[in-house]
Amino acid sequence: MNTILFAIAAYLIGSISFAVVVSALFGLADPRTYGSKNPGATNVLRSGNKAAAALTLLGDGFKGWLAVWLAQKYGPQYGIDDIGIALVAIGVFLGHLWPVFFRFVGGKGVATALGVLLGINAWLGLATLITWLVVAYAFRYSSLAALIASVFAPFYYGLLFGTDPILLAVLAMSGLLIYRHRQNIANLMAGKESRIGSKKK
Numbered sequence: 111m112n113t114i115l116f117a118i119a120a121y122l123i124g125s126i127s128f129a130v131v132v133s134a135l136f137g138l139a140d141p142r143t144y145g146s147k148n149p150g151a152t153n154v155l156r157s158g159n160k161a162a163a164a165l166t167l168l169g170d171g172f173k174g175w176l177a178v179w180l181a182q183k184y185g186p187q188y189g190i191d192d193i194g195i196a197l198v199a200i201g202v203f204l205g206h207l208w209p210v211f212f213r214f215v216g217g218k219g220v221a222t223a224l225g226v227l228l229g230i231n232a233w234l235g236l237a238t239l240i241t242w243l244v245v246a247y248a249f250r251y252s253s254l255a256a257l258i259a260s261v262f263a264p265f266y267y268g269l270l271f272g273t274d275p276i277l278l279a280v281l282a283m284s285g286l287l288i289y290r291h292r293q294n295i296a297n298l299m300a301g302k303e304s305r306i307g308s309k310k311k
C-alpha cells in the first residue's frame with residue numbers, strides 16, 4: 111500500500127509541467143502551440159528565451175531527482191524497497207509524459223529521466239548526461255542526443271548495479287522516451303529535424 115502511495119505521489123510531482131509553468135511566468139507563448147509543440151526545455155529554447163529554457167530543464171530534472179530522493183530517504187521506514195524505488199521512478203516519469211494537471215498532454219521525458227537517473231545514482235546520471243552532451247555537441251540535435259543517451263543508460267545501470275527491479279524501470283523509461291520521439295526519429299531520417307538553438311516556426 112505504501113509503495114502505491116509513493117508511486118502516486120511521484121506521478122503527481124511528475125505532472126507539474128515546468129515548460130508550461132515557466133513559460134507562463136515569463137509571459138511567453140505556451141510551448142504546446144509552437145515549434146515541435148512539445149512542453150520541454152528544447153522547445154522552450156525555440157522561443158528565444160534561454161533563461162526560461164534553462165529553468166524548464168532544471169525544474170523538469172529536479173522533479174525526477176526529488177521523487178527518487180524522497181523515496182530513498184523516507185521510503186525505507188515505510189517498507190519501500192527496490193521495487194518501490196522502481197515504481198516511483200516510473201511514476202514521476204509517467205507524470206511528466208501524461209500529466210494529470212495538463213489534460214495528460216506532457217513532454218518527452220528527457221530532463222525528467224535524467225533527474226531520475228541522477229537520483230538513483232550520481233555516476234549513472236553523470237554518465238548519461240555526458241553521453242547526451244557529447245552527441246548534442248557533435249550533431250546539434252537535442253532529440254538524437256536523448257535517443258542515444260537513452261539507449262546507453264540501461265547499459266550504464268547494468269554495469270554499475272547488475273540486474274534488479276530498478277534496471278527494469280530504467281529500460282521502461284528508455285523505451286517510452288524513444289516512443290515519444292517517434293516524430294523526431296521521422297524528422298531525423300528525413301533530414302528535417304531542427305538543430306539546437308534554431309528559432310520557433
Ligand code: G3P
Binds near residue numbers: 148218220221
Ligand atoms: O527534450 C525533448 C527533445 O529530445 C526533443 O524536443 O522539441 O525537438 O521535439 P523537440
